[in-house]
Amino acid sequence: MSESDRLAYEARKAQRRDIAKRVAAMSQSDREIMAAHSGLRMITGHKLSTFNTCFILHQDEQATVLGGFNQWRESGRKVKKGGRSVAIWRPIGAKDENGATICDPDDKRFALISIFDIAQTEPIESTNVETIIAPPEIVNGRVDVMALVESQVAA
Secondary structure (H helix, E strand, O other): OOHHHHHHHHHHHHHHHHHHHHHHHOOHHHHHHHHHOOOOEEOOOOOOOHHHHHHHHHHOOOOOEEEOHHHHHHOOEEEOOOOOOEEEEEEOOEEOOOOOEEOOOOOOOEEEEEEEEHHHEEEOOOOOOOOOOOOOOEEOOEEOHHHHHHHHHHO
16 A cells, blocks of 8 residues: 555545444434435445444445445446445454344444445446346436335235
């Protein structure tokens, strides 16, 4: 890693730390109100936690539908070259037989992971990848989240 890359990494790390502190300083009711009005969803249709929703909105106010690098590839999209990720907190720990994370209430640990908004992706031009969900509807330049969620429920 070059010195400039290391400095950029450290600056981004400090920025995310500051954002996490700002979100933590918000009252629970303020976080719930902010999250309720956002409509953020993962590409899988899952809702994000209130904290992660606020954390994302402080990083990218325009975010709508989010997914990990491989989740986008599995749905027939790819992250654009130079695409900017946003971070979320993901619980870490042992996994059960279904692959779900088992969290010990006395040992809550989280790791920052990177995810991408749909605006940071583009369709894969020629693909044989089976899509998980139908491509989202675009209304006035924004993803129609309700149509996306309804298509996931119907599937």
